[in-house]
Amino acid sequence: MATGADTRQGIFVKRAVAPCHPWQSRGIHSFVRQLPHRPVNIGDVDGDSVSMSDWVSFFDSDHSIYVNARHREVHARITGDGMMAHITRSDRVLDYGCGEAAYAERLVREAETLTLCEAAPNLAEALKRRVAHERYIAVMSPDEVAALPGGSFDVVIMHSVSQYLSPAQLDTLLTLFRRLLQPGGKFVIGDVVQPDTPAWKDALALLQFGWREGFFLAAVAGLFRTALSDYAKLRKDAGLSRYSEDEMRKTLERAGYRAHRHVPNIGHLQTRMTFVAIPR
């Protein structure tokens, strides 16, 4: 067991009794290096990749989605807390489309291992550098995740990503996650955008969030910046994928899961939805 050197409170005992897996016996990073190579580019599904790749490029750029440091910090706290409600200490967790994952170091202390998957290359590189010293966190590309053996995870979380995927891309991922989940595991999809959410409603929600959390003026300035940015252009041209509660539940069921909506949503926006899906 690789746990002898890990003296973080609470984790030492749990890992000492958990079943041994490659990340424990060799360390997560050596496990990642041994992955077989099987290129999978979900952006190419059905040739409808334009909007998908544009969104990933946007997230890979020096964007201003977070209006200031306080916004970034509050987002990370709320998202991390929301994810923790779905995991236990013995879970091997995949966070798919993790973005900056500023909550990762906190989250992994509540899990067995944490695998962060991010398609945006610069973002992923920065993430790798930041968590390099974290033995139980791995950062992988979508291709690397797609090449993992079946049953690699107990929980897969995909938060605030479905709106940037075409329905065909989402279906491909749902099939992949079903394979990657071990029997009894679960898939949690958060921040699903509902059909009736025009940009002004999101803008209003940001102002309310800023008011509650102490970054109101920065939120006002941020909205002006966003209105003139690539985000506004992309949202208009490429659009966002939206699902009603019924549509998302049926999508999950068609892909072979039993699914129910979970309240609250993982993120702060309660107009968006979280679902918990168990492979049938």
Ligand SMILES: C[S@@+](CC[C@H](N)C(=O)[O-])C[C@H]1O[C@@H](n2cnc3c(N)ncnc32)[C@H](O)[C@@H]1O
């Ligand atoms: C709005 S951010 C959400 C980040 C994080 N999940 C959170 O809630 O803070 C969406 C992220 O999904 C990533 N993404 C989009 N499509 C992806 C894909 N097909 N595979 C992996 N990451 C993807 C984007 O690059 C971006 O970092």
